[in-house]
Amino acid sequence: MTAGRVRGPSGPKAWAAVIAAAGLSVLAAGLAGPRGVAVARPPASMEFCKIYPTAHVCAASPVINCTTCHTVPPARNLFGEQVSANLAPGVARPLSDADYIAALPAALKAVEALDADGDGVSNLAELIGGSQPELASSRPTSARCTPGQPRTAAGGRWNTCGYDPAHAYRKVTLDVCGRSPTRAETEAFRQLLPSESAWRGALADRLDQCLRTPYWLGVNGVLWNLANAKINPVDSIKAGPRAGSIPLADYEWDYNLFAWLNTGDRDVRGLLTGQDFVKRVSDSPPTFEPVPEEGMRGLRQAGQTVPRDKRAGMITTRWFTTVNTMFTPIPRTTAAAAYRQYLGLDLARMQGLHPAVSEPADYDSKGVAAPACAVCHSTLDPLTYPFTRYDGIIRNNYNPNRLKNFVRTDGARVVEAPEAGEIFGQKVANLLEWSQVAANSDAFAQKVVWDYWKLMVGREPGPADQTEFTLMWKGLKAPDKFNYRTERMLHALVLTEAYGRP
Amino acid sequence: MRLLALIALLALLTAPARPVLAQEADPTSPDPRVKFKDGERYLRDLAESLEIPRSAICLELSRYDCADKAFRIVLGGVDPYDIRIMQPLDQASLASPIAFDRVALQVCSNRVAKDKADPATAVLFKPAAGRPDAAWRAALTDRVYDRILRRDADEAERQRMSAFLQGIEARTGRSPKGQADQTILACFALASSAEAAFY
Numbered sequence: 078m079t080a081g082r083v084r085g086p087s088g089p090k091a092w093a094a095v096i097a098a099a100g101l102s103v104l105a106a107g108l109a110g111p112r113g114v115a116v117a118r119p120p121a122s123m124e125f126c127k128i129y130p131t132a133h134v135c136a137a138s139p140v141i142n143c144t145t146c147h148t149v150p151p152a153r154n155l156f157g158e159q160v161s162a163n164l165a166p167g168v169a170r171p172l173s174d175a176d177y178i179a180a181l182p183a184a185l186k187a188v189e190a191l192d193a194d195g196d197g198v199s200n201l202a203e204l205i206g207g208s209q210p211e212l213a214s215s216r217p218t219s220a221r222c223t224p225g226q227p228r229t230a231a232g233g234r235w236n237t238c239g240y241d242p243a244h245a246y247r248k249v250t251l252d253v254c255g256r257s258p259t260r261a262e263t264e265a266f267r268q269l270l271p272s273e274s275a276w277r278g279a280l281a282d283r284l285d286q287c288l289r290t291p292y293w294l295g296v297n298g299v300l301w302n303l304a305n306a307k308i309n310p311v312d313s314i315k316a317g318p319r320a321g322s323i324p325l326a327d328y329e330w331d332y333n334l335f336a337w338l339n340t341g342d343r344d345v346r347g348l349l350t351g352q353d354f355v356k357r358v359s360d361s362p363p364t365f366e367p368v369p370e371e372g373m374r375g376l377r378q379a380g381q382t383v384p385r386d387k388r389a390g391m392i393t394t395r396w397f398t399t400v401n402t403m404f405t406p407i408p409r410t411t412a413a414a415a416y417r418q419y420l421g422l423d424l425a426r427m428q429g430l431h432p433a434v435s436e437p438a439d440y441d442s443k444g445v446a447a448p449a450c451a452v453c454h455s456t457l458d459p460l461t462y463p464f465t466r467y468d469g470i471i472r473n474n475y476n477p478n479r480l481k482n483f484v485r486t487d488g489a490r491v492v493e494a495p496e497a498g499e500i501f502g503q504k505v506a507n508l509l510e511w512s513q514v515a516a517n518s519d520a521f522a523q524k525v526v527w528d529y530w531k532l533m534v535g536r537e538p539g540p541a542d543q544t545e546f547t548l549m550w551k552g553l554k555a556p557d558k559f560n561y562r563t564e565r566m567l568h569a570l571v572l573t574e575a576y577g578r579p
Numbered sequence: 580m581r582l583l584a585l586i587a588l589l590a591l592l593t594a595p596a597r598p599v600l601a602q603e604a605d606p607t608s609p610d611p612r613v614k615f616k617d618g619e620r621y622l623r624d625l626a627e628s629l630e631i632p633r634s635a636i637c638l639e640l641s642r643y644d645c646a647d648k649a650f651r652i653v654l655g656g657v658d659p660y661d662i663r664i665m666q667p668l669d670q671a672s673l674a675s676p677i678a679f680d681r682v683a684l685q686v687c688s689n690r691v692a693k694d695k696a697d698p699a700t701a702v703l704f705k706p707a708a709g710r711p712d713a714a715w716r717a718a719l720t721d722r723v724y725d726r727i728l729r730r731d732a733d734e735a736e737r738q739r740m741s742a743f744l745q746g747i748e749a750r751t752g753r754s755p756k757g758q759a760d761q762t763i764l765a766c767f768a769l770a771s772s773a774e775a776a777f778y
Binding site for chain 2: 218232234247248251255256257258259260263302305306309310311312534535536539541575578579
């Protein structure tokens with residue numbers, strides 16, 4: 078048996094919250110300080126991408142990091158200093174969020190042609206191209222071959238100036254099957270190169286074969302490991318086979334559901350909206366099947382206790398509520414985890430802030446209405462309310478009266494916390510509506526593709542990848558393209574230049 | 580001990596003063612995207628190429644699988660349950676190249692030991708009938724390129740490998756044992772190459 082660590086209220090997320098709170102205290106001091114004191118503005122992370130939707134940093138996520146304008150918030154970097162100097166000059170500080178948002182486009186426009194870091198490239202060119210406008214050593218790079226540059230390498234085996242089908246074939250075999258192609262396979266594939274339809278067909282066939290292998294789909298396989306950061310397995314509280322010392326829930330069911338929804342003709346939005354409970358029937362070959370509701374009785378203790386009509390995919394499983402909600406009445410950690418793991422938005426980095434009016438109400442008397450905390454909690458708390466009816470450790474069930482159990486520990490007002498909440502500025506009545514909004518968002522599609530991109534291409538989308546990355550996540554959403562089927566998206570991904578160019 | 584002796588020998592042979600494997604750089608991609616093969620893929624490839632079961636190809640202390648146990652994280656693996664490493668390290672650790680070389684050398688030594696034990700099914704090591712000559716070196720070169728890189732050597736590569744083998748002959752000797760050592764080092768030279776490690 079292995080000894081894992083239980084991530085509880087004192088875990089990494091709590092530390093992140095403490096660190097964020099400390100940073101926000103500095104921010105609050107800045108907001109309240111005299112004119113000229115540096116101030117970080119959370120809305121800027123969202124507004125920037127509305128102003129520059131084609132900027133590289135906006136291709137993979139609708140938010141930017143604070144470091145676009147700051148060294149360590151609220152201290153500004155060279156670019157941030159130029160923006161600040163042009164932001165509503167002459168207007169008394171601090172600016173309200175509304176005044177700040179209104180003034181930001183003109184301030185950014187005013188510094189587009191400037192060169193904050195003096196590297197000879199304008200701020201605008203750096204922002205669009207994906208380099209850092211405040212760092213002289215960072216300049217836009219080009220993936221294009223220059224005239225006269227050799228176009229092949231390794232004795233003509235590889236085309237270094239464009240998509241190379243043989244290279245893609247080798248990569249697919251290694252990435253998805255877990256082995257290199259044999260000489261015979263490589264030679265047979267090279268024979269097909271004169272015919273584009275032939276090599277495309279062979280490449281697609283190879284991908285399809287590999288997508289069904291234990292290497293990709295099996296226990297501890299590639300898909301399994303892709304889900305690690307979302308499921309966050311801890312062996313000490315594992316139930317079921319190879320149970321830990323305090324068996325509370327079994328993460329294997331979560332891995333099964335993740336793999337099931339990422340294979341075949343299945344809608345990956347089920348990660349947030351699905352109601353199935355999936356069993357791994359065999360690992361060689363890997364096969365799965367949904368468990369009929371009448372067959373759930375003996376399995377509830379390990380995997381799923383929530384009634385089918387109250388389930389929201391991976392974020393209401395027994396494991397997810399056990400490790401995130403635990404005993405918390407207003408489980409902010411749970412909402413933040415779902416926001417980060419499935420939408421790619423990390424509130425600890427001030428990403429995805431959509432402050433709601435009159436929030437945070439602080440129903441559980443945690444002091445989150447203090448100005449230093451309210452900056453994030455005005456988004457986080459309404460994001461969390463839909464999770465408040467789902468029990469964590471032990472019960473792991475939907476309970477409309479759940480908050481009554483917390484009056485003694487969290488105060489009388491805790492029962493006033495609504496089930497309705499907000500996500501992306503949109504009001505939702507419960508977690509089912511929350512998960513629908515989340516699953517249909519751009520952020521969800523971007524996060525799904527981002528995970529696969531990093532896995533397959535081997536790095537995060539770079540400046541040269543912006544067009545292809547955008548095509549992938551928009552295609553994932555489009556009913557006439559991938560229609561939320563990840564395997565269809567993968568077939569297109571292996572045909573991108575980002576993937577197939579040596 | 581024998582492994583250490585081979586490492587010491589290799590260090591001597593590949594020191595800057597003896598650039599026997601030096602070669603001209605290939606044209607580079609303007610935006611290279613090579614990926615590390617990781618320990619598991621690497622050993623799967625070698626297991627298939629060298630005809631050794633994956634479960635037996637590389638065991639530290641004769642017990643711990645090199646990719647799955649001994650060097651799991653430094654060779655690009657994950658361990659979400661015990662040490663909470665959910666994704667492969669973004670950057671190779673300082674120990675990664677050391678572990679990689681150690682695995683390559685162990686695999687090559689493993690194969691040559693099997694070849695010596697059962698010459699009828701030898702894959703890499705086939706002793707010369709008499710003194711090892713240019714033909715023996717050429718045949719060895721063909722075998723290691725075919726098995727490890729899964730392609731033919733080009734002419735320049737043949738010449739480099741031949742020069743390498745000739746260069747070490749003074750230290751290994753010409754005996755069957757010396758030839759076996761040359762085979763291990765020829766195998767190691769390719770198994771530890773960038774072409775074998777990255778894709």
